[in-house]
Amino acid sequence: MTDRDPVPPPSHLTVPDPAAMRKQYRAEGLDESELAGHPMAQFERWFRQAAAEGAVFEPNAMVVSTADASGRPSSRTVLMKAYDERGFVFYTNYGSRKARDLAENPYVSLLFPWHAIARQVIVSGTARRTGRDETAAYFRTRPHGSQLGAWASEQSSVIHSRAQLDLVYEDLHGRYPEGEQVPVPPNWGGFRIAPRTVEFWQGRQNRLHDRLRYVAEPDGSWRVERLSP
Ligand SMILES: Cc1cc2nc3c(=O)[nH]c(=O)nc-3n(C[C@H](O)[C@H](O)[C@H](O)COP(=O)(O)O)c2cc1C
Numbered sequence: 001m002t003d004r005d006p007v008p009p010p011s012h013l014t015v016p017d018p019a020a021m022r023k024q025y026r027a028e029g030l031d032e033s034e035l036a037g038h039p040m041a042q043f044e045r046w047f048r049q050a051a052a053e054g055a056v057f058e059p060n061a062m063v064v065s066t067a068d069a070s071g072r073p074s075s076r077t078v079l080m081k082a083y084d085e086r087g088f089v090f091y092t093n094y095g096s097r098k099a100r101d102l103a104e105n106p107y108v109s110l111l112f113p114w115h116a117i118a119r120q121v122i123v124s125g126t127a128r129r130t131g132r133d134e135t136a137a138y139f140r141t142r143p144h145g146s147q148l149g150a151w152a153s154e155q156s157s158v159i160h161s162r163a164q165l166d167l168v169y170e171d172l173h174g175r176y177p178e179g180e181q182v183p184v185p186p187n188w189g190g191f192r193i194a195p196r197t198v199e200f201w202q203g204r205q206n207r208l209h210d211r212l213r214y215v216a217e218p219d220g221s222w223r224v225e226r227l228s229p
Contacts, residue, residue, distance in 0.1 A: 023118075024205055024206075025118040025202075025203030025204055025205060025209070026118055026202075026203060026204065026205075029202060029204055029210045030200060030202040030210040030212055031210075032212065032224060032226070035200075035212060035224060037222070038085060038214075038222060039195060039198035039214035039222060040083060040084065040085050040087075040195075040198075042198075042200060042214070043083065043121060043198065044083075046114075046119060046121060046200065047059060047060075047083075049117065050112075050114050050117060050119070055116055055117050056114045056115075056116045056117060057116070058079070059112070059114060060079050060080040060081070061077050061078075061079055061080075061112075061113075062077065062078060062079075062080050062088070062090070062110050062111060062112050062113075063075050063076070063077055063110070063111040063113065064076060064077075064078050064090065064098060064108060064109075064110055065108065065109040065110075065111070066097075066098050066101035066102055066105070066107075066108055067101060067105055067107065068100075068101045068104055068105060069104040069105055074097060074098070074101065076098060078090040078091075078092060079091075080110075080112075081138060081190070082138075086192060086194060087125060087192050087193045087194040087195055088110060088123065088192070088193045088195070089130060089134075089190050089191065089192045089193075090190065090191060091135070091138060091139075091188070091189065091190045091191075092155065092188070092189075092190075092191065093150070093153065093154070093155035093156070093185075093187060093188050094129075094187045094188060094189060095154060095155065095156070095157070095187050096155040096156040097156040098156075099191075102127045102191060106126040106127050106128070107124070107125075107126060108123075108124070108125055108126065108127045108191075108193050109122065109123065109124050110122070110123040110124075110125075110193055111123075118202065118203030119200070119201060119202055119203065120201045121198065121199065121200055121201070122198070122199040122201065123193065123195045123197070123198050123199075124195070124196055124197045125193045125194050125195040125196045125197075126193070126194055126196070127191040127192065127193050127194075128191065128192055128194070129189055129190065129191060129192075130189060130190030130191065130192055132184070132189070134190060135184060135188075135189040135190050136184045138190065139182075139184045139188075144176075144178050144179075144182065147176075147182040148169060148172045148173060148176060148182060149169070150185050150188045151172050151182070151185050151188075152165060152168045152169045152172055153165070195214075195216070196215070196216050197213055197214065197215050197216070198213070198214045199211060199212070199213040199214075199227070200212050200213075204229075207229060208229055209229035210226075210229075211226065211227035211228070211229055212224055212225075212226055212227075213225050213226075213227055
């Protein structure tokens with residue numbers, strides 16, 4: 001083999017073949033008759049189950065997909081920090097790529113990937129910034145180090161090195177030592193995603209999964225439809 005030979009295909013002895021990976025999902029299903037009347041109440045039930053006994057690692061981790069004004073999508077994981085009948089909240093930097101996308105185009109898709117229990121929840125909706133009071137109340141619950149981290153990071157911008165980031169953090173640590181109140185960064189805060197549709201996906205045997213989707217009606221009520229798997 002010379003230096004110019006292409007990289008050989010991975011050996012199946014050492015590298016798992018994704019095409020051969022198949023799991024049979026659970027026999028128990030999700031039936032219209034057992035659904036809550038409101039999708040956020042149904043979400044609460046599933047969230048409790050995902051969180052129970054550590055069934056899912058970080059069940060509040062969700063993939064947020066945004067698109068810019070020209071429709072180019074991007075996705076990333078964030079931590080959902082609150083939910084109620086108004087929707088789902090996460091916190092981020094308002095200068096980040098996702099926040100810039102949302103300023104141009106408020107439409108969002110959220111995905112909770114609860115693979116360990118063969119479930120996913122998929123939300124589409126629109127994002128609005130949380131109020132400064134709500135943001136401040138949450139910021140104060142964060143550990144001191146995370147509060148400083150929110151100041152230190154100009155999220156999504158290109159930086160020269162890790163050392164540059166660490167230096168900024170150390171400087172902030174000098175200004176706000178442990179125990180000192182850290183102000184809320186002006187460019188940091190929450191987004192609340194008000195759902196328009198919420199799909200509850202339950203893996204079943206033979207790929208005949210259950211998919212029940214709540215759709216918001218103009219009068220504020222919710223219609224449920226079943227989707228083909
Ligand atoms: C498990 C996990 C949780 C994360 N939680 C957050 C979060 O709550 N807020 C956030 O801004 N970024 C979070 N991140 C980092 C984002 O995935 C992403 O790198 C960052 O927000 C910048 O995204 P953007 O450049 O697309 O805006 C998390 C990443 C992982 C893997």
